[in-house]
Amino acid sequence: xxxxxxxxxxxxxxxxxxxxxxxxxxxxxxxxxxxxxxxxxxxxxxxxxxxxxxxxxxxxxxxxxxxxxxxxxxxxxxxxxxxxxxxxxxxxxxxxxxxxxxxxxxxxxxxxxxxxxxxxxxxxxxxxxxxxxxxxxxxxxxxxxxxxxxxxxxxxxxxxxxxxxxxxxxxxxxxxxxxxxxxxxxxxxxxxxxxxxxxxxxxxxxxxxxxxxxxxxxxxxxxxxxxxxxxxxxxxxxxxxxxxxxxxxxxxxxxxxxxxxxxxxxxxxxxxxxxxxxxxxxxxxxxxxxxxxxxxxxxxxxxxxxxxxxxxxxxxxxxxxxxxxxxxxxxxx
Amino acid sequence: xxxxxxxxxxxxxxxxxxxxxxxxxxxxxxxxxxxxxxxxxxxxxxxxxxxxxxxxxxxxxxxxxxxxxxxxxxxxxxxxxxxxxxxxxxxxxxxxxxxxxxxxxxxxxxxxxxxxxxxxxxxxxxxxxxxxxxxxxxxxxxxxxxxxxxxxxxxxxxxxxxxxxxxxxxxxxxxxxxxxxxxxxxxxxxxxxxxxxxxxxxxxxxxxxxxxxxxxxxxxxxxxxxxxxxxxxxxxxxxxxxxxxxxxxxxxxxxxxxxxxxxxxxxxxxxxxxxxxxxxxxxxxxxxxxxxxxxxxxxxxxxxxxxxxxxxxxxxxxxxxxxxxxxxxxxxx
DNA sequence: CTTTTGCTTAAAAACGGTTGCGTTCATTTC
DNA sequence: GAAATGAACGCAACCGTTTTTAAGCAAAAG
Numbered sequence: 001x002x003x004x005x006x007x008x009x010x011x012x013x014x015x016x017x018x019x020x021x022x023x024x025x026x027x028x029x030x031x032x033x034x035x036x037x038x039x040x041x042x043x044x045x046x047x048x049x050x051x052x053x054x055x056x057x058x059x060x061x062x063x064x065x066x067x068x069x070x071x072x073x074x075x076x077x078x079x080x081x082x083x084x085x086x087x088x089x090x091x092x093x094x095x096x097x098x099x100x101x102x103x104x105x106x107x108x109x110x111x112x113x114x115x116x117x118x119x120x121x122x123x124x125x126x127x128x129x130x131x132x133x134x135x136x137x138x139x140x141x142x143x144x145x146x147x148x149x150x151x152x153x154x155x156x157x158x159x160x161x162x163x164x165x166x167x168x169x170x171x172x173x174x175x176x177x178x179x180x181x182x183x184x185x186x187x188x189x190x191x192x193x194x195x196x197x198x199x200x201x202x203x204x205x206x207x208x209x210x211x212x213x214x215x216x217x218x219x220x221x222x223x224x225x226x227x228x229x230x231x232x233x234x235x236x237x238x239x240x241x242x243x244x245x246x247x248x249x250x251x252x253x254x255x256x257x258x259x260x261x262x263x264x265x266x267x268x269x270x271x272x273x274x275x276x277x278x279x280x281x282x283x284x285x286x287x288x289x290x291x292x293x294x295x296x297x298x299x300x301x302x303x304x305x306x307x308x309x310x311x312x313x314x315x316x317x318x319x320x321x322x323x324x325x326x327x328x329x330x331x332x333x
Numbered sequence: 334x335x336x337x338x339x340x341x342x343x344x345x346x347x348x349x350x351x352x353x354x355x356x357x358x359x360x361x362x363x364x365x366x367x368x369x370x371x372x373x374x375x376x377x378x379x380x381x382x383x384x385x386x387x388x389x390x391x392x393x394x395x396x397x398x399x400x401x402x403x404x405x406x407x408x409x410x411x412x413x414x415x416x417x418x419x420x421x422x423x424x425x426x427x428x429x430x431x432x433x434x435x436x437x438x439x440x441x442x443x444x445x446x447x448x449x450x451x452x453x454x455x456x457x458x459x460x461x462x463x464x465x466x467x468x469x470x471x472x473x474x475x476x477x478x479x480x481x482x483x484x485x486x487x488x489x490x491x492x493x494x495x496x497x498x499x500x501x502x503x504x505x506x507x508x509x510x511x512x513x514x515x516x517x518x519x520x521x522x523x524x525x526x527x528x529x530x531x532x533x534x535x536x537x538x539x540x541x542x543x544x545x546x547x548x549x550x551x552x553x554x555x556x557x558x559x560x561x562x563x564x565x566x567x568x569x570x571x572x573x574x575x576x577x578x579x580x581x582x583x584x585x586x587x588x589x590x591x592x593x594x595x596x597x598x599x600x601x602x603x604x605x606x607x608x609x610x611x612x613x614x615x616x617x618x619x620x621x622x623x624x625x626x627x628x629x630x631x632x633x634x635x636x637x638x639x640x641x642x643x644x645x646x647x648x649x650x651x652x653x654x655x656x657x658x659x660x661x662x663x664x665x666x
Numbered sequence: 667c668t669t670t671t672g673c674t675t676a677a678a679a680a681c682g683g684t685t686g687c688g689t690t691c692a693t694t695t696c
Numbered sequence: 697g698a699a700a701t702g703a704a705c706g707c708a709a710c711c712g713t714t715t716t717t718a719a720g721c722a723a724a725a726g
Contacts, residue, residue, distance in 0.1 A: 055684090
């Protein structure tokens with residue numbers, strides 16, 4: 001005795017109209033006489049009818065669902081973006097399918113394909129690295145895609161980010177001005193464009209403008225995690241650095257804690273500027289000075305851009321660069 | 334010149350078989366002659382055919398998608414659960430639609446309905462409070478539901494959690510044993526069952542067993558946020574408490590930082606045990622002792638339970654209680 | 667050699683909607 | 697009063713699968 005699901009047909013019969021008419025009132029189509037609309041609405045209410053979104057999706061070729069590929073929800077940086085994405089998605093009546101990729105190119109391709117199979121209307125991709133595999137899939141697919149908090153060197157798809165070069169340059173300059181001549185750059189894999197290309201460039205520019213020589217031994221590649229920071233600090237010390245630009249907040253907190261645990265005073269003996277301004281920066285003691293990327297906004301704007309693309313509206317620019325700031329706290333003098 | 338999407342029909346024609354046969358090979362149905370299977374597979378590959386999951390969903394009444402209602406992805410507690418959920422979902426070929434609810438009962442009902450309209454095969458609900466509204470929707474719907482990290486007083490739906498009473502009792506006892514007679518309980522709204530019923534009960538039991546009187550002025554209701562912790566600490570001090578059980582890690586870090594900022598030594602003058610053992614507990618200095626809920630596992634097990642329910646397998650018990658521990662760090666003596 | 671049996675496969679009916687097109691009918695217009 | 701207009705609405709094709717039913721056919725059985 002299954003609870004028979006009731007369909008648009010049942011409503012039509014009960015209201016003495018055709019399915020088409022019911023469909024119209026459900027979709028707010030104006031071509032329905034008010035009296036008819038009222039009657040249909042009553043029946044819908046009485047029967048407790050809920051349109052089947054899957055059938056709708058098949059017929060209309062729209063699912064009002066977007067796929068979101070995220071490296072790890074557990075990472076504050078990405079979850080902040082995700083929150084921005086979901087909020088404006090909801091605002092525009094979309095839902096998001098969230099899929100963790102662990103920045104693993106295979107998983108990414110895999111997940112991208114199932115997302116496309118599910119006929120998502122659009123896609124948002126987060127991740128530091130855009131592998132060739134995934135890039136290939138991107139250009140093959142005709143569903144709109146936008147990158148959030150990531151850059152696409154060859155602007156195939158939409159993207160929302162900040163000016164990483166300028167941000168790191170500003171941060172580095174600040175550290176130099178406060179007296180450090182040995183500023184370390186601690187970041188993710190240099191093979192990834194954001195790190196290897198942009199951050200490194202900003203770093204070098206700041207050095208150049210300050211008349212300092214670029215010293216490769218002050219550049220550190222590291223995983224983005226608390227423990228990696230803890231483990232890395234001794235090497236930083238050995239390098240003679242007295243300050244560091246760090247690419248990730250968890251990593252920065254690790255460095256900070258390691259410094260503290262080693263009796264190194266922050267910021268007196270060692271200064272730190274981190275990159276994401278997540279809640280973590282406030283929770284640390286001393287609080288961390290950070291490049292202030294508007295994470296939530298990046299997500300929100302990315303989703304907004306995506307809605308425009310899905311509506312086939314005209315886009316002024318496929319890539320949007322949001323402003324950034326440097327929020328000074330206690331890890332810098 | 335739209336890139337014509339190719340359908341199962343195209344494959345059938347090209348391979349000189351019927352759609353049914355193509356469907357069979359796609360779904361791994363054994364009733365296909367190897368030679369035929371091979372031919373179909375070749376055509377699929379050649380045409381780059383991808384089954385349309387929406388059509389599939391309509392025909393089979395299964396979407397291989399589950400809805401996940403989460404208060405806020407940005408909160409480590411919930412995102413850890415979410416990660417566990419997604420991982421086993423992926424393992425079982427499901428995708429998750431993630432929807433933030435902000436613990437707002439209206440949004441929850443709203444989102445629940447759109448999730449059901451989208452024909453999700455199952456639902457996972459996270460949230461401290463189960464409002465009457467949402468409970469009503471739960472019992473009305475016949476799609477499987479399980480709660481993750483939350484309790485359902487009247488066991489309507491599945492649920493995975495730990496024994497909150499025992500956990501808080503153990504933590505409180507530990508604090509008492511180390512010398513505190515004035516242990517504060519800092520938690521979320523007492524109107525929510527987990528806090529008002531379970532945590533409070535565990536707290537009282539520990540006091541009783543230690544022969545201490547229950548003092549209402551040592552119980553604090555607070556929002557779960559870092560800033561709330563910062564603001565609350567002075568009141569804690571005023572109450573004369575020398576230790577606290579805290580219901581949330583961010584909140585606990587707030588309390589800790591406020592104590593440190595006020596020159597109160599932790600753990601010498603004030604001890605703290607927090608509840609979720611998220612990464613935050615390690616990042617704080619001193620590191621926070623915490624009840625160790627297996628967050629990831631709770632999510633994972635919840636999803637596993639859900640898969641069983643979706644398969645209509647027999648379930649031994651609708652509610653699963655996972656074990657907990659107390660991980661001792663530096664915020665206790 | 668005819669009848670069963672069992673494996674493959676084809677045909678076609680769902681699944682629950684959307685939507686273009688055509689029809690109906692009450693109003694206007696001439 | 698007949699013709700034209702336009703608003704409401706019904707018809708039916710279609711969306712891309714799954715799944716049931718039955719047919720075809722070769723091998724086994726009698």
